[in-house]
Each structure stands twice: as structure tokens, then as C-alpha cells.
């Protein structure tokens with residue numbers, strides 16, 4: 001439908017922009033309202049942008065700078081810290097190594113996976129394997145560690161909002177994520193379609209849903225992320241300065257008895273406007289504690305809507321999904 005209202009150009013986006021200052025600024029009187037907006041977004045599209053999300057803009061810049069410097073190094077340096085197993089899921093993943101859509105050729109991207117290891121958290125010592133840090137660039141490790149902690153803080157605040165939205169005690173989801181079994185993934189999508197290269201049609205990241213509870217996605221200004229709407233159309237979810245894009249994953253969909261959606265998304269290649277530019281992003285995948293039981297939430301089932309899925313542990317769920325991606 002055409003509209004003359006300039007205002008509408010923004011709201012035509014299938015993905016809403018939600019102001020999170022009620023949570024990051026501690027204004028409890030407005031928190032129920034914000035939680036309701038998040039609930040609506042999760043039920044309708046499974047994605048929302050959050051502004052005033054609490055991650056420092058200067059830290060974000062430092063993170064992207066360290067990421068670019070890391071990926072710009074010779075292949076051997078990156079291979080020395082290569083990804084080893086789905087169980088550990090840490091370190092460098094080379095271009096083409098992974099297909100987020102198992103029916104597609106390998107994604108034209110490289111990545112580096114980080115978890116909260118003992119050196120980062122005395123509190124949960126012994127729980128997580130050591131990160132596979134590269135020796136260079138020097139700033140990479142300290143910056144990524146700080147960025148990881150910042151993401152945990154924002155994720156916990158979002159999980160408070162989810163608890164309110166889903167009528168559970170406020171700490172319910174934060175307690176289910178107490179061990180910080182999260183994975184942070186720093187991503188680089190090399191420029192496509194440069195003269196002499198036949199790569200313009202390669203997918204940067206094939207269509208997929210995320211495995212965990214929620215994902216925080218920070219993208220640079222290149223764009224290319226597409227989200228599949230309910231009617232099966234792929235729509236751009238462009239970068240919006242000052243926001244983080246958040247989506248609900250398969251585990252949250254299961255937890256909520258399909259009330260919240262885990263929506264397919266991808267990073268396009270030839271379709272994307274800026275495919276000839278390198279693209280950088282970082283995804284922070286939140287995952288409940290491996291031994292946490294994921295059973296249908298009380299607010300999501302009733303006589304007319306029985307629980308569809310039996311309880312499962314978060315670990316069982318993750319292994320099922322990772323097995324499909326790495327084949």
C-alpha cells in the first residue's frame with residue numbers, strides 16, 4: 001500500500017525500533033510498557049532493534065577495529081587458532097568452512113568464536129574451555145573480553161524484560177543463564193565481486209534460524225542482513241546507528257510453545273547493495289546453562305493451547321543443532 005506519510009517509511013520496516021532506556025536507565029515505571037513492546041515484536045516477527053542498549057559506542061568502535069585487524073592477517077596466523085570441534089566451538093572458522101543453510105555451499109565469511117573462559121570469570125571457574133586467542137593484534141583479546149562483558153550486561157537486562165513479558169519472576173531467565181554459556185562470534189564477510197573474481201553470487205550467510213535463546217547482533221554500516229517475514233518475503237533489516245538488533249532463537253521459540261518466533265534470516269550476496277565492500281558484524285548468542293531444563297512456560301500454554309514440546313536440556317538442544325551446521 002502506497003503512503004504519502006513520510007513517517008511511515010520507517011515503520012514500513014517489519015522490524016520495530018524499541019527504546020530500552022527504561023531498563024538501562026532504571027526507570028521501573030516504564031518497564032512493563034517496554035516489555036510489552038518486546039513481547040509484541042517477538043510474537044510478530046522475532047526481531048527488534050534496541051536503542052539505548054547500554055553498550056558503549058567507543059567500545060563498539062574499538063571492537064570493530066580489532067576485528068578488522070585480526071582478519072586482515074595472513075591465513076597461517078588465523079589457522080593456528082582454528083576451530084576444533086562443535087563441543088568446544090571456539091576459535092577461527094575459515095571462509096567456506098560453515099554452511100548456515102546446509103543445502104547451500106559454504107558461507108563466504110570467516111569468523112572467530114569466543115566464550116567466557118576461566119580467565120574472564122573467576123566466579124564460574126572450570127566451566128568453560130580456554131579461548132583460542134591469537135598472538136596478534138595485541139588489543140584483540142582485551143577488547144573482545146570487555147565487549148563480551150558488555151554484551152552480558154545488555155543481555156541480562158533484555159532477559160529481565162523477557163521475564164516481565166512472559167509473566168515469570170523477574171530473575172527467571174537471568175538465573176537460567178547464570179553460567180554465561182554464551183558464544184560471541186566476530187564475523188568478517190570479504191568484499192564480493194571484485195574484478196576477476198567469480199564470487200558475486202556466493203551467499204555470505206545462508207538462511208537459518210539461531211539455536212539459542214536470544215541473539216544480539218551489531219553490524220557495521222554495510223548492511224545486507226535479510227529477515228524472512230511471515231508471508232515468506234525476504235526484507236532487509238538495515239543497520240540503524242546506535243541500535244543493536246535482537247532476535248529470538250529456536251530455544252526461546254520452544255520455551256514459549258511457539259508464541260515467540262525464531263525467524264529465518266541470512267546475509268545476501270548479489271542482492272545486497274554493498275556487496276563489493278567488506279562487511280563486519282558481531283553476534284552474541286545467548287544460551288541457557290547447559291544443564292538448564294527448558295520446559296514450556298506457564299504463560300504459554302493452556303486448555304486451548306497444550307504444550308507442544310517435551311522438556312529438553314539446553315545442551316541436548318545445542319548439540320542437535322550444531323551437528324546439522326557442520327555436518
Ligand SMILES: O=C(O)CCC(=O)C(=O)O
Pocket residue numbers: 185187205210217219225265266267281282283
Ligand atoms: O552477520 C550477520 O549480520 C548475521 C550473522 C548471523 O545471523 C549468524 O551468524 O547467526
Ligand SMILES: [Fe+2]
Pocket residue numbers: 208209210265
Ligand atoms: Fe543468525
